[in-house]
Amino acid sequence: MTSADGETVPVPSHDTGGPKALSPPSPDLLTRYRNLCYRLLGERLEGEDGSELLAERLKRAGVNVAPAVHNALLIVTALIAAAIGAAVAFVLFFAGLHEAQWYLYVLLLGGVAAGSVAAGFRFLLDTRIANRRDQLERELPFSLSELSVLASTGTSPIRLVRHMAQRDHDPAITATFRQVAYKADVQGKDLITALAETAKESPSTSVRDTFWDLANMIHQGGNLDEYLRSKSDDVMRFKRLVQKEFIERLSTFLDMYVSLVLVGVLMAAVGAFLLNALGSTVAGLNADELLLLLTFGLVPVAVAMTIIMVSMAYARAE
Secondary structure, eight states, rough: OOOOOOOOOOOOOGGGOOOOOOOOOOOOOOHHHHHHHHHHHGGGGOOOTTTHHHHHHHHTTTOOOOHHHHHHHHHHHHHHHHHHHHHHHHIIIIISSSOOTTHHHHHHHHHHHHHHHHHHHHHHHHHHHHHHHHHHHHHHHHHHHHHHHHHHHHHHHHHHHHHHTTOSSHHHHHHHHHHHHHHHTTTTTHHHHHHHHHHHSSOOOOHHHHHHHHHHHHHHOOOOHHHHHHHHHHHHHHHHHHHHHHHHHHHHHHHIIIIIIIHHHHHHHHHHHHHHHHHBBBBOOOOOHHHHHHIIEEEEHHHHHHHHHHHHHHHOOO
C-alpha cells in the first residue's frame, strides 16, 4: 500500500497481525483439528487464570492463536495420546505377553503418553521462542550497522523503519520492523507507541532494549547514529562471548554423553545378563525383553536427547 507521503509501505503477512487475503484458502487438516478442539473445550477455557501470560508467550513464539485455543488443543491431544497409549499397552501386555498385571501397564503407558504430550507442547513453545530469539539476536548486529549508516545520512526515523521493513534479507528482524510499520501506517499509531508495543512482543531482550531505546531517543531527541553504532558494537561483543562459552561447553556435553549414555547403557546390559543368569525378572520383564527395551527404547532416546541439547546450544551460539 502507499502512505500519505507517497512511499510504499509493506503490508505484513498474517503472522504480524495484518489484514487477511480476500479469498482465503480452505482450512487444512491442522486448522480443522484446532477448530474442533476449540469447539469441544475452548469456550469453557476462555478467561482462565494465566491466560495473559500464555498470550504473551504465544506472541513471542509467533503463534497466532488465542490461549483458549492452545489449551484446548493441548488437552484434547493429550487425551487422544492417553487413549492410544492405553490401547497399545493393552494389546502388548494383555493379548501379547499375557501379563497378570496388565492394567498397571495400561495406566502407566496412558499416563506417560498424556504427560509426554503436555511436556511436548511446552517444550515446542519454549523451543520456538528460543529459536526466534536466537535468530533475532543473530541478525541484530548487522541490522544495527545498516541502521546506523542510514541514520548518518539524516534519514528520519519513520523512513528508517519503512526501509528496514522492505528488505529481502535478515527475515526475523525484517518481520519485526514490518510489525512496527503496520502498527504505524495501517493502525494509525505513532511511531513511539508502535516501537514500544513491538518490543513487548519480541522474545529477544536485546531487541526489546533496542526498540525501547529507539522510542526514548525519538521522544526525547538524541544522536541516533552514535547510539546505533555503539549498540551494534555491544551486541557483537556479546555474540563473540556466547560463541566462546559454547566451545567450552562442548567438553561438558562430551563427558555427559560418555558417562550417561555409553557407560550407562553398558551397565544396564550387564545387569540384564545377570538377571538372565539368576532367572529373575524386573517388573515382569525378563532379560531378553529388557535388552529389547534397552536397544530400541533407551539408547535411541538418550542419543536423541544428546543431539537435541547440542543442537540447541549450537543454535544459541551461532
